[in-house]
Amino acid sequence: MQEERSYKDKKVISIGTVSELTGLSVRQIRYYEERQLISPERSSKGTRKYSFSDVERLMNIADLREEGVQTTEILKDIRKKEEKSKNPAQLRKKMLQGQLNAHFQYKHNG
Template sequence: MDYKSKKVIGMGVVTELTGLSERQVRYYEEKGLVFPERTKGGSRKYSFHDVERLVEVATKLEDGWRIQDIKERERRLSAKQRDDLIRGQLNSAFRTFPTKK
């Protein structure tokens, strides 16, 4: 695991780094856009990837995106990434070359 993936950043630092309020950060979590870990005491811990994600989400919302649009785009990208991965594995297994679309 790289250092950017470790969930070690508390809410106070996240709000300082992103410029978002605690309420905004909790709202994005509630909407399934970011997934912090919880300590035994219930405090949220975020990774650097989470911080980058929060900034990305906030920027898209400022640009007029809706939360539903963000989640739908990610769902489509995830499906494409999965398809690309499977295609790559098949190409590797059968020593074929990808076709251009």
């Protein structure tokens, strides 16, 4: 059974519309794709299709670039976040373990 994607994740927006929404040039958007910061899908005719999530990511990338953050650092951050979101059960387990450790450490020292 295929998992239903949120409307925010459906790749339906053209690069021209993304450019208008983000204020980025088409060239900048393609550059971010080359740097693997964004991954559009391709239509049967080869045109790029983006999602609303992609638009949000591009706006965040543009903000970070304005602050002087290099694309390599942005990519590292994106990969970290993607890795965490892939295994939410493991993340919950780590968070719970941290809470238990903090609780018992506090009781033991308090």
